[in-house]
Amino acid sequence: MTAAIPVGVTEQGPDRPPITMFGPDFPFPYDDYLASPAGLGSVPADVHGTEVAVIGGGLSGMVTAYELLRLGLKPVVYEAGEIGGRLRSVAFDGHPGTVAEMGAMRFPPSSRSFFHYVDKVGLRTKPFPNPLSPATPSTVIDLKGVSHYARTLDDLPDLYREVADAWRDTLVSLARLDEMQDAIRDRDVPTIKAIWDGLVQRYDNQTFYGFLCESPMFASFRRREVFGQVGFGTGGWDTDYPNSILEILRVVFTNADEDHRSIVGGSQLLPQRLWRRAPHDLSHWEPGTSLRDLHPGGVPRPAVRALHRTAPGNLTVTDTDGTIRSYPAAVFTAQSWMLLSRITVDESLFPTDTWTAIERTHYMGSSKLFALVDRPFWLDQDDRGRDRMSMTLTDRMPRGTYLLDDGPDRPAVMCLSYTWSDDSLKWLPLSTQERLDVILTSLQAVYPDVDVRRHIIATPEAISWETEPDFMGAFKANLPGHYRYQERLFTHFVQDRLPEAYRGLFLAGDDISWTAGWAEGAVQTALNAVWGVVHHLGGSSAPGNPGPGDRFDELKPFSFGED
The missing domain is CATH 3.50.50.60 (FAD/NAD(P)-binding domain)
Structure with a gap:
């Protein structure tokens, strides 16, 4: 869940403790517990x-x-x-060294206990190319048939900055974002519990969408619509709108939607x-x-x-x-x-x-489709000096398309579609090949001069977690x-x-x-x-x-x- 429209989290600095997944429901220091030389008992x-x-x-x-x-x-x-x-890495046929991440594929640094084990077993990580992140060469936001190319948020029309500011202002005014994040940094348990317990009592019965409607900053349906299509993160689309707002607040409070890394x-x-x-x-x-x-x-x-x-x-x-x-x-x-x-x-x-x-x-469904291509052709420049393709957020069927490479002369991976819930259900009747055809048709409308199919060098891999018999949901x-x-x-x-x-x-x-x-x-x-x-x-x-x-x-x- 990295932010497509940044939340504008509280300022980081070299002398400030990091925000971690410390609470808010149960603020126990699992990372310190693991790091103690005394052991677990x-x-x-x-x-x-x-x-x-x-x-x-x-x-x-x-x-x-x-x-x-x-x-x-x-x-x-x-x-x-x-x-x-659900940490499932599937190798492409004939290319055992290159994998598609069918489940979890990006992890926030605030997950300190998780990274304790990543470090223990000697794994390497690298930045994950989420929308508008520094690791992403470019992002295209395609809504209602209109595409916007951007390298930073400032490259997008003013409406997107307005929505980003509205989201942050809503979090500050209705959910005490800054106070909570300061308390998490300082591991101030009494303050965390005082803020969070109040929010639980106030918002346990509230949906994500209802929370937005409560904010004057989202009185405009157009803002709510854009926010639902672009999201506070790749998991923050309108498919999340029926869920409890408490689920969303846990994510933004602990920076779980920031600075993701993937495992090499x-x-x-x-x-x-x-x-x-x-x-x-x-x-x-x-x-x-x-x-x-x-x-x-x-x-x-x-x-x-x-x-x-x-x-x-x-x-x-x-x-x-x-x-x-x-x-x-x-x-x-x-x-x-x-x-x-x-x-x-x-x-x-x-x-x-x-x-x-x-x-x-209540489980969320989720579907993905990956393709292996001969090289990261999306980095080729068009006649306007833009990347041939970009990390894409769209209201079309793919919803999210991610571009993953290990260098200019090596095969690269395209997560052609990543969808959740109702969007995921739309794919269930379709075979992998049918999914590929629908996705490429949608992307052709966004990138009319790009022929993705001619770059594909292995059979695509797809999953719908809601039909996996030992999971029944993501x-x-x-x-x-x-x-x-x-x-x-x-x-x-x-x-x-x-x-x-x-x-x-x-x-x-x-x-x-x-x-x-x-x-x-x-x-x-x-x-x-x-x-x-x-x-x-x-x-x-x-x-x-x-x-x-x-x-x-x-x-x-x-x-x-x-x-």
Whole structure:
């Protein structure tokens, strides 16, 4: 979600702390927690080697399993497909070194816990070419049949600056943007909670669109229309308008829509390397032991077919091979809807209110289509001295087109279309080839002198996440009134308040987090689950480095109670 029309965030300076994804709902310093030389804690020696089921091999599952391995436990990972989840990097046929990022493809520096693991496994990153960013040679905004070419916001008509200013003024006047960002920089927990708790009470029932309509700066329908077509970021189009404004405020407060970076070689390398990496500070296992080493044949267990509780205090997993194993604790990191459809479960897994929250989860659909081309031909200059093609935002079918290259003489990748929600649904009946034909026809109207097709050198790759059987959507986006459900899911890791019959199974993943759709949420909820497992098995956090559960009463999210 990098800004096509910049928000105008509070001024950065060399002496100012950075804005990070610190809160606002649960302002726990996950990055400091990870960086502490004291480590995350320990379990009793007689618990070392205890098996813990980790269901789902995406980023959250790999972080969970990696940290449990370090603590001396034995994670048993179950995965229906490949290690990676929605960090899915697909190589083009005949070109194994070049990938299409079918899921997450850009990450904000404010995701400090996420980048902790990126750095740990030695991955490199580079700026992602979002609209109007310094990494983007040029941007074209094409609306209602009129195209505008720009290198900076100042190159666009005044209307776009007016919309950008209106968005910032709205955030400042209605959501206290500057005050909140200052508090996040300073990690001023009382101020963060005072501002945010007030906003939750005021806006839990408000849509993104309703919030705009509340602002005098967006009294003009034309401004709301342009803003919906161009957006505060690539995720801020009008397809987001029905969602809760709280979802949007979390993004802009924490700069999740700023200065994105991509992972060189593909984002799937992160969970794959965590799978293979041997931690240097193992508590129980032989030096050099990795997650892969603990799994026969170096592969995870297959998909889970059934999950239920068995006495005394066991969680029993049946996989698609028919193998049945029981565990004293388990972490479920797959998308929660799997518990409603793909996996046979019993109601004793969770309290009724938790089941209700799972059932009310609202997922956004998302589709992409990528093509590999012979070279970054878009950098050729036309007779006006402009790039032949540009990063494109449009109200036509593609919505967003991104141009990705590794140099002038190498094959390059075009994300020809990136759409969400209703826009994504328009592609569902179409094959990959049909999608390509529609997209190229649309782009031909924007770039009449460019023949994209003649540059394509490999079969295009497409995805619609809402039809992926083990996902059924790209990521969660809460609707108005869903805060109570989100609070139940996120706080589930603190289980002392639950009846004993419901303990031992922990939820993790970005859809459990407050920042669904962002990898940081997957990491943070994984760390919550690790704390929960350690606590459940009689362990504790390291002295001087309290975990998220230790500080829960101090930092816990606002609660509406039972009213």
